[in-house]
Amino acid sequence: MELIVATSVGAMTAAGVYLILRLRAFPVILGLALLSYAVNVFIFASGRLSVNLPPILKYGDASYTDPLPQALVLTAIVISFGMTAVLVMIAIGAFLETGTDKVDIERGDEDEEEPVK
Template identity: 65%
Template sequence: MEYLLASGVGVLTAAGVYMILRGRSFPVVIGMALLSYAVNVLLFSMGRLTIDRPPVLLLELDNYTDPLPQALVLTAIVISFGMTALIVVLALRSFLESGSDHVDGETAEGGTRE
């Protein structure tokens, strides 16, 4: 199970970095979302993977799930939602002002827009 999660984090990170390095703004937004998903899975896997255990520490329990990574992932989900909304608005405004969705300001013909 640990290998599966580690592979998932690696694939999400690699795909996110690849998408961020693209020349258009929509793949950059998707890449940022993939990187935030990778961080969420990494944070969730840090709390030791236990199945069918309560996330509450009681004296009569021998084995329990650590609630801290779950709280961190919930916080990270809210932050990544806000970050994605901000990036979408910035990409839309950039497209409306420049007429192009290229990140570096170049047009489809290869020249810069003045």
């Protein structure tokens, strides 16, 4: 089980990194989404894996999985949605304003201010 979780994290990271290195905004956003999956699972896995031991208290002696990474990841999931949304909005704005969805600014694209003498 550990092996396949680790492989999944690795695969999602690799796919995410490859996509964020693309030149257009949309693949970059996809890449970031993939990376956040990978990171969330990674942090979650730092609590070690266990099956059928949810951190919901029961009567009697029972063992539970580590709840702390879960709490961290829960908010991380919501926040990463917020960040993705902001990025999407910026990407739309940039495309509508400039007519291209390239993420890199090319020389001469931007009116540069002359340095003040």
